Amino acid sequence: MATGQEPMTPPQQPGEAPPSPEQPQQPQVKAAAQAAALDELQDRWRRALADLDNLRKRHAKELERERGEERARTAAAWLPVLDNLERALAHAESDPSSVLKGVEAVRDQAVEVLRGLGYPRYEETGVPFDPTRHEVVGVIDDPGAESNTVAQIVSPGYGADGKQLRPAYVVVSKRQE
Template structure:
């Protein structure tokens, strides 16, 4: 009779039953559930922290890149001022200096990933050229760049500014 009564006892004394009976399993599962809930909550907290950290990091990277890019231009300004410092003495010497500064500025842009381009005679490319005029020149290949009004900067998807060009008329 005692063994037949045993199944009735576990609900009353859950802590003392062997591990194979249903109730300790429930206990273990409660513990497992608690642990899993803990893991889930920690993952959620990690997500939250990651988002906050990332927002700060974006701001930092933005400021850093702005400073880096601006710093690349400082020598251009320095040299421009150096050239102008002698403007009273010899204007033509100053102009030579200023031309060197212009070349330096083009180099800075190349260094930042925006090489200058101003080729004529190349096929018109809508991703790199902005048409500002069309000419009918019999000796030019149709639909090629006849004249560059202002140079373009950039390459391969890193386009800073397209070249403004006059193109030769398409073949009719």
């Protein structure tokens, strides 16, 4: 019989190595290694989240800076137009015909600024109605025109190639048949 101080071991099978005193500790070592690996993965995950948050903040700041620079470029492009309008108003009392020519020149300058920003002006008549470029504000019966063509421009459109600032407001011809 065993004394109360020796641990009981199961009977040994033939060819089996005797149990070592370290075997009961292996599950603890494995659990500790898994806990360390889990801690490392959690640390890497937290760092990745922090990096992502920093990237978002940096991107938001850069986007706001880019927007500000673009607003400044656009406003700077309009300053000469504003200057010329003020000059025309200052000479309004002197010679009305020269003021009219000045205002026309300022309009042409404004159209050029829009073209330079990527929004050329279009105001052609006699072309087929295109719902992506035109907005109908009226319909007329015009026996001399093709049906469903632009007969009159109320307000010109600006833009091209899918970048449209505003469609042209048009009157479309319809033939009564």
